[in-house]
Amino acid sequence: MIVASLVPLQSAIFAVVALAAPAVALTRDPLRQIVVNGFYGWALVILFSVLQAPDVALSMLVVGGLAYPIVVLIAVARVRAGKPKDEGGE
Amino acid sequence: MSRRVRIGIFLAAAASFGALLIWGFIGLTDFGHYKGPYGYVLNRVALPERHMTNVVTSAVFDYRGFDTMGEEFILFASVVGVVLLLRSEGREDDEMEDDTGSDTVRVFGTLMVGGSLLVALWLIAFGFVTPGGGFQGGVALAGGAALLFLAAGYGPFKVLGNETALDPIEGIGAGGYVVVGLAGLVSGAAFLQNVLGPGVPGTLWSGGSAALVNWCAGAEVAAANLILFSQFLEEYLVPLAGKQQS
Numbered sequence: 001m002i003v004a005s006l007v008p009l010q011s012a013i014f015a016v017v018a019l020a021a022p023a024v025a026l027t028r029d030p031l032r033q034i035v036v037n038g039f040y041g042w043a044l045v046i047l048f049s050v051l052q053a054p055d056v057a058l059s060m061l062v063v064g065g066l067a068y069p070i071v072v073l074i075a076v077a078r079v080r081a082g083k084p085k086d087e088g089g090e
Numbered sequence: 091m092s093r094r095v096r097i098g099i100f101l102a103a104a105a106s107f108g109a110l111l112i113w114g115f116i117g118l119t120d121f122g123h124y125k126g127p128y129g130y131v132l133n134r135v136a137l138p139e140r141h142m143t144n145v146v147t148s149a150v151f152d153y154r155g156f157d158t159m160g161e162e163f164i165l166f167a168s169v170v171g172v173v174l175l176l177r178s179e180g181r182e183d184d185e186m187e188d189d190t191g192s193d194t195v196r197v198f199g200t201l202m203v204g205g206s207l208l209v210a211l212w213l214i215a216f217g218f219v220t221p222g223g224g225f226q227g228g229v230a231l232a233g234g235a236a237l238l239f240l241a242a243g244y245g246p247f248k249v250l251g252n253e254t255a256l257d258p259i260e261g262i263g264a265g266g267y268v269v270v271g272l273a274g275l276v277s278g279a280a281f282l283q284n285v286l287g288p289g290v291p292g293t294l295w296s297g298g299s300a301a302l303v304n305w306c307a308g309a310e311v312a313a314a315n316l317i318l319f320s321q322f323l324e325e326y327l328v329p330l331a332g333k334q335q336s
Contacts, residue, residue: 002122002123006104038243039279055223058221058226059225062225062226062229062230066229067232070233070236071322073324074325074326075335077326078322078326081326
């Protein structure tokens, strides 16, 4: 079902998602990538909300905003904490 | 491999993938138009049959409850795998460092833990009335506990991320789902069939068995994510603590 008043908003958010997705892939530094990915996840949450799928938006919110960044952040922190000490300083 | 060859391979792959994508999109229905009958049928029958105002949850935990059970066990198995790989013996929790610098962060962060846990429980409890459910609420519950680590450090987090308490909760969550399903069989109906009656629409007393199954999924997902977080956190903190001592 198309809600006419929502279409401009939906198009705008589609554009944001289309820009944010390659931005995630083009970011090289993992730490920055988590932040960019968070922005991408947020854009998807807004997209699902304006497409009137609040359950999917909530799932995206908890996975993109909590579970995924926590696991990746800890993994990145672990790798960075291990490296300089093994090599004797940066 | 030279840059030229790589770009050549990329262009060929991108062109064929793009062609497939465009071909696929041409066959789609127009934006905003839905072809399948399943959604229309559920929209019509979910409220009268199951008394659940959130039709999505009625599909996830009732009409397609068996699929959700499979998904729950995928999560269960993967977390068991992570624990098998990462859990090691002889760790001393006292060695973990506790280095939140600012008192303001500690106070307000810890206050927010309570708020986020409350929101998470609300998401689970009202999952079949308003958007939400066991999965979303479960992850939010684990996220609230992770906030405790960020705000107050590893010691307080360990109270919530305690694996001797979490392992049984995860097991009971996964097993409870099957038990509710078997209750349907025992009472002479189908597996996972609602045996408690539909209840009053729009209240917590709606959904019948689906409400129980929803709480089981919430417990399983919350415990699974917390176990995952605390395993990763230990992996991050333990070698650091060991190295600082030596």
